[in-house]
Amino acid sequence: MKNLKRKIFLAASVAVLSTVVLGGCGKLNDSEVVAEVGEDKITAGVANFYARMQQAQFETYYSGFMGDNMWETELSDGVTYESQVKDTLIENLENMYLMEDHMKDYNVELSKEEKEKITSAAKEFVENNALADKEIVSGDEENVERVLTLLTIQNKMEPAMKSGVDENVTDEEAAQKQMEYVTFSYTKTGTDGTTSAMTDDEKALVKETAQNFVNQLQAAGNTDLDAAAQEADLEVQTATFDSDSTSPDADVVKAADSMEEGQVSDLIETDSGCYVVKLTSLLDREATDAKKTEIVEKRKTDRYDSLLKKWKKDTTVKLHKKVWEKISFIDQGVTLKQEEEEDYAVGSDQNATNN
Template structure:
């Protein structure tokens, strides 16, 4: 959640909005509750503002990258029987409820807004007000009290995040994090011409390629140095390098399995066939120090995230949460597009407010 929260705070501070479509006025009262967390109601104004800021990111940045429009994006099927909009809104409401839960437990961790936080939040809300016209503010519930409420929530969450992750066991052994390394050559069952057009090999061509790969593997195994780089260069093939463990599936699960079974550094696999080509791999290290240390960091981060998620799950079980879908469903992404217009000013303090 923290990454999206930071991006959201920066967008609020540094961007103005443009409505790409508008079918009518907001059909709910901003003070209507979209959900109740314990004894605390989540105003539709806060929920709408949060949802529209997220929508602006998707429609401004992600939709063009995916080669589609904002409206078309939301109509796409994310999973069986659920559109991208429905799936996204489901996650947004869950995240918003969690923000309120976290604030309700902040006192237990001695977390509270500072004077600097309050000042920064007020400045961000003021700039957003100045950067957007009335129509945009009405459409996204972009009024001072809702913006400030939202920024208070994300500021407290950012302070709570490290505290909720404190105390996990940070000792990770080499055995637990062990990463091996490989070099491999891939013989694809396709060719690409100068114009970038790809053509699949015929069955006869595949048989010839397998003979080539087998010769490569046999030659490499028989050589004294097993220098895969030199042999590949001589044969006109590219050598790739990566690290792995027994759970890895890239670049190919069968290749990983074959290399993981080797016990001596420098050993070479047999040819490994896949649907799209053939691999020949060489085990270059039984314990890649750099990759193993990185994996230790990843394991600790995963433990911290699991503790964070577990706390949230416990708080949700202990707290009565009710959702007013009738109000929440009125926040419709398809019928009202929102994109971000970059402001000429930069508001670096906004990220600090988070």
């Protein structure tokens, strides 16, 4: 059984942490090797410091709604939140070593000023924290400096690796249409605020109401969906879309995508309810321009990912699982007490939180 033993407060230029030591957590041997990337060896000290900084971000921002046992939460069969995050973190570390090995390919190097800032931040961390506190996160000067160096290299390599993609995107490639629509939902809300699916009889009444709304529009030859909705006390919503969109509903998108500008649809029934749609634009300028940016960013990300995949394929990468397993988020809690604005403050990895 794990029992709360003590709280430690770590104040540093890298981060201000509150660490909670729980039963079953032994001292890590920082010199052990967690992984090998070609001829490079990732030590347990470097891996632990990097992992603890990331853990602090996750626990600070997510434990409030995931609960005290967030790391033990099972996301799928046999996969806990801890195991998923740790898989991402060790992959990130391996990638940073690969990027360091390929710096010369992109004429990337650290400036004298950058090196001095990294060294200064590492020294400040060491000076501002007691030995026992630093041991928990492997926070000696060498490990701190090494992690900050790797993160700085990553920040400089990423834009270099993403550069050179084709940034020309035509309106045709990115075209986003716009629709207005009203919904007749098959979901009902109880007096206590909970929602539930309607019965078949209730759905039939909703469908009848929706059909009457469409009939009145068509009988009047009216295409002003907004005015008709206001008269019927219905809410009109707006969405931009292309043929790959699934919101508000894939069947609704399919119907709207085949319509002419200004056209109002017949009744569209889906599993979730009935819809009436008006196609308001064949090319929404703002949404189309935003889609162009999204397409370019995806091209950059694809290039970045493909380079890392290729480098990893060409390099022998070996993970020492037994050593990596010694770094336990369950047995050792770390949260941010506060954050300080620093040039080389460690931030959380966004893809590690997609679950």
